[in-house]
Amino acid sequence: AKVRILLLAGGQSGEHEVSLSSARGVLAALPKDRFEVTPLVISKEGRWLPPADTTRALEAGVAETGGDLMLRGVADAASFDVVFPLLHGPNGEDGTVQGLLTLAGIPFVGSGVLGSAASMDKAMTKQVLAAHGIPQVPWRLLTRAQVRRDPAAALTAARELGFPLFVKPANMGSSVGISKVRGEDELDGALREAFAHDRRVVLEAMTQGKPRELEVGILGNDAPMASPVGELRFDADFYDYETKYTEGRATMHIPADVPHAVAEQVRTYALAAFRALDCAGLARIDFFYEAATGQVYLNEVNTMPGFTPTSMYPNLWAAAGLSYADLVTRLVELATEDR
Ligand code: ADP
Numbered sequence: 001a002k003v004r005i006l007l008l009a010g011g012q013s014g015e016h017e018v019s020l021s022s023a024r025g026v027l028a029a030l031p032k033d034r035f036e037v038t039p040l041v042i043s044k045e046g047r048w049l050p051p052a053d054t055t056r057a058l059e060a061g062v063a064e065t066g067g068d069l070m071l072r073g074v075a076d077a078a079s080f081d082v083v084f085p086l087l088h089g090p091n092g093e094d095g096t097v098q099g100l101l102t103l104a105g106i107p108f109v110g111s112g113v114l115g116s117a118a119s120m121d122k123a124m125t126k127q128v129l130a131a132h133g134i135p136q137v138p139w140r141l142l143t144r145a146q147v148r149r150d151p152a153a154a155l156t157a158a159r160e161l162g163f164p165l166f167v168k169p170a171n172m173g174s175s176v177g178i179s180k181v182r183g184e185d186e187l188d189g190a191l192r193e194a195f196a197h198d199r200r201v202v203l204e205a206m207t208q209g210k211p212r213e214l215e216v217g218i219l220g221n222d223a224p225m226a227s228p229v230g231e232l233r234f235d236a237d238f239y240d241y242e243t244k245y246t247e248g249r250a251t252m253h254i255p256a257d258v259p260h261a262v263a264e265q266v267r268t269y270a271l272a273a274f275r276a277l278d279c280a281g282l283a284r285i286d287f288f289y290e291a292a293t294g295q296v297y298l299n300e301v302n303t304m305p306g307f308t309p310t311s312m313y314p315n316l317w318a319a320a321g322l323s324y325a326d327l328v329t330r331l332v333e334l335a336t337e338d339r
């Protein structure tokens, strides 16, 4: 029998459009003889669109408004074998939707509430990684309330880290709200931008020079496997939104041209992080590699990585011999596996 998948896409986050393009990729790439995929788009208002509106939204690439209450959508979801929450960012990748599906008793692809929430929040991720001795760049957490109470707190944290540094909303993705801050005069603007997306903001020391960016795919539940390591190369100051989503601005290199020991280290740390954060199903774990020093730093964990046929995650597994359709089949199996 065909596997019946409910594909959730869009959602309330700054990565709404990215999610819709991943969904279009999945719909086009999955073999019709093995899968019956029903898309359901969530509007930017967080409401679940009926089928006709979903089709329109997929074509338009965005759904600003409209939709029904999500609880009614959940009742419909119960008639599928599995839900694939192809949602990025807050209210999608952060454990909220995962909690709703857990309450409804519907199996779903990917991490549960804890793994999703802990991996979404960059500060929480760092705290867990630190407890497990996984290397990362020096960082500081600032909350909106803290900065309101003590406006000098940000400058103090920034001076401790040194410039240039990165300012990021703790819960976001696709580089939305991220700035590279070159000096004290750029700090306020960067904080305002980051705090517009989250009440928790992370300041991060920059690597020594522009890092090489290595990514590894993890697949599995309690016995996860690591893919070969891939590298992203691009011609920009850092991997910002425009560079990520403008065709041809970045190229993927699989396997990454790095020493064998570096690749093995990256895979080992990625597996350790996946377990430490209680992830499940899949994750793409991203690293910085300082070629000058040979040091690797874990940057972040994405529990629902970009998933178009040209995205890094499926291509890392293709390099390991797993086709796009086989990868989705495996994810569905993992979603329904006894643990
Ligand atoms: P997102 O979750 O939005 O992808 P990231 O933390 O991955 O956010 O940051 C986006 C990009 O910014 C990275 O891919 C990298 O190019 C650059 N960057 C972020 N933090 C640092 C850092 N500490 N040092 C050097 N570059 C960084």
Ligand code: MG
Pocket (backbone or CB within 6 Å): 172, 173, 174, 300, 301, 302
């Ligand atoms: Mg991310």
Ligand code: MG
Pocket (backbone or CB within 6 Å): 174, 175, 286, 300
């Ligand atoms: Mg990133």
